[in-house]
Amino acid sequence: MPTRSTTPDATAATLAASLLLVSACASANPPGRDNAARPVLTPITPCATLTGLVLPVSAIDLPTSGATITSATLVAATPEIVGTSAVTHAVPEHCSILGSIHPVDPAAPPINFQVNVPTQWNQKTIQVGGGGLNGSIPRNLAVVASSGSPISAAFPPDAEYPISRGYAMFGGDSGHQDPSNNATWALNAEAWQNFGHAALKKTHDAAFAVIRTLYGKKPKLSYFMGQSQGGREAMEVAQRYPKDYDGVVATAPLIGYTAHVVHKTLLATVQTGAGWIAPAKYGAVAAEVMRQCDALDGLSDGVISNYPGCAARFDPLKVAQPFAAIRCAGGADTGNTCVSDAQIATLNQMHAPTSFGYPLANGWTTFPGYGVGREAFSGWLTIAPQPSPATQPALGQPGATLNYGILKDPSFNLVHFDVATFANQVQAASAVIDSTNPDLSAFFAHGGRLIIKTQSSDYSSNPHTVMKYYDALVSKFGQAKVDRHVRLYVLANGDHGGSGQSTTTGEALPQFVDLVTMSTDWVENGATPPDAPELSAKLRLPPYTTLATRPLCRYPLFPRYAGGDVKLAGSFRCSVD
Structure with a gap:
């Protein structure tokens, strides 16, 4: 059974100089591991006969009570459909298989999963992560939406679906059947462990067993791709189950x-x-952020591309009074054009690191502060209306996770939560669900390739935690070895879903990039991903006209305007200052 080591994280020095050297002189591409002559397979067993198949306990490495295939249906190929706002691309004939992995604890929910295998199978698989608190099978196991997709929130509208390229697609509900923010299932220890990581391995093993039954061979190459919660799961499998995956996004x-x-x-x-900061004040906060940061990237366009420089200006540990220019006279709340001292304290709480005073998993003791850049748009603080001290704060997913998963006390009023008091519960939860282990030795030794993409203005998934993790990788392995296996890209001023827009013009930022192909080309053809792949803004209908492009820079670089047409990626340079 895979184990997880606990290596304390290290504070890494800036990577700017080394990455500039890497950009100029990349290491040689490793040979691809795919065999171009490998035949495409067709099933040796009719799809429908899999219904009722029982997988023994031995088919899954982690403890279960086995699994059952509840249905298997041969789905006919469908042609491309051009809708009024988007395109559904052609999908090949495939076997759609639904199954249930049975728990050891009878009180725990099962793990429901689905496998979609094209009749003409290329002997490769992609496991898709979930989203939110999971609770349902991922929707994009055949058709991949170009917005909100667990594979990639920025999947290009003109890109071919992986299943159409021959990849078998599979995913599960992580071991509970509730896609809402109600986490009552987390009170069960097995369900909580499944949500943390175990369901990923169990689903992988069950899917492989089904595919082997259908085709007579196990997959030759295996990928995992996920967004948000699914992105955490992607990091989990690289850390906990490294030998099971060749490429991770x-x-x-x-x-x-x-x-x-x-x-x-x-x-x-x-x-x-x-x-409490009322939504009516967001405009004043946004204007101050733009005043201080918009031009730091060489272009005043309502887009904060110099995310490191801007974040430093609003870190209260680096700047004594980041919001002094919009402080209300006397510090009281005197209107929507300023912020009071109490509201400034909230802003500082958001942008300063949170210290726990004790180690979480893998030695982490602090949670980095959030960045800036989208204060003018909804989804910033995400607390409206004002939470009442007499009731639970309106926290949705985080509140449910804390009450049911971490504290195991649904009735606890989170207004009274204290970091020190609940140290034991926080540490126990961290050991289960925090994918922060920088020891990727086994993944690297296996030849694994990891692509990470984060957004600098994401307030639902802190990009600075990802940057801190990458720094720890470099500190542990050195830049050269990390470069052979890992790419971290930062979408400047992007939100959690991978999109963004100008504060001043409302114009959408370039966001589309085919990370699926970048990953498979790296693993199968030895094509090292570029230091600055091109992002595009394009129409979602044929001929998919490109409206603008910009570079997607590797961390810690950002796109600096160098002159020329602002809608062309060639007018920007990935820079550190």
């Missing part, structure tokens, strides 16, 4: 998930009183 990953929900709780509780 994690977008907006919720690593440090325990600290994330604790921070959201603390941010909510300080707003039950005078620290």
Whole structure:
């Protein structure tokens, strides 16, 4: 059974100089591991005969009571459909298989899963992560939406679906059947462990067993791709089950998930009183951020591309009074064009690191502060109306996770939550659900390739935790080895879903990038991903006209305007200052 080591994280020095060298002189591409002559397979067993198939306990490495295939249906190929606002691309004939993995504890929910295998199978698989608190099978196991997709929130509208390229697609509900923010299932120890990581391995093993029954061979190459919670899961499998995956794509990953929900709780509780920032004040906060940061990237366009420089200006540990220019006279709340001292304290709570005073999993003791850049848009503080001190703060997913998963006390009023008091519970949860282990030795030795993409203005998944994790990788392995196996890209001023827009013009930012192909090309053809792949903004209908492009820079670089047409990626350079 795979084990997880606990290596304390290290504070890494800036990577700017080394990455500039890497950009100029990349290491040689490793040979691809795919065999171009490998035949495409057709089933040796009719799809429908899999219904009722029982998988023994031995088919799954982690403890279960076996699994059952509840249905298997041969789905006919469908042609491309051009809708009024988007295109549903052609999908090949495939066997759609539904199954249930039975728990050891009779009180625990089962793990429901689905496998979609094209009749003409290329002997490769992609496991898709979930979203939110999971509770349902991922929707994109055949058709991949170009917005909100667990594979990639920025999946290009003109890109072919992976299943159409021959990949078998599968995913599960992580071991509970409730897609809402109600986490009552987390009171069960097996269900909580499944949500944390175990269901990923169990689903992988069950899917492989089904595919082997259908085709007579196990997959030759295996991928995992996920967004948000699915991004955390992508990081989990690289850390906990490294030999099972050749390529992993994690977008907006919720690593440090325990600290994330604790921070959201603390941010909510300080707003039950005078620290609440009403939506009517967002414009004033946004204007001040833009005043200080818009031009830091060489272009005043309502887009904050220099995310490191801007975040530093609003870190209260680096700047004594970041919001002094919009402080209300006397510090009291005197209107929507300024912020009071209590509201400034809330802003500082958001942008300063949170110290736990004790180690979480893998030695992490702090949760980094959030960045800036989308204060003018909804989904910033996400606390409206004002939470009441007499009731639970309106926290949704973070609150449910804290009450049911971490504290195991549904009735506890989170207004009274204290980091020190609940140290034992926080540490126990962190060991289960925090994908922060920088020891990727086994994944690297296996030849694994990891692509991570985060957004600098993401307030639902803190990008600074991802940057901190990457720094720890470099500190442990050195830049050269990390470069052979990992890419971290940062979408400047992007939100959690991977999109963004100008504060001044409302124009959408370039966001589309085919991370699926980047990952498979790296693993199968030895094509090292570029240091600055091109992002595009394009229409969602044929001929998919490109409206603008920009570079997607590797961390810690950002796109600096160098002159020329602002709608062309060639007018920008990935820079450190």
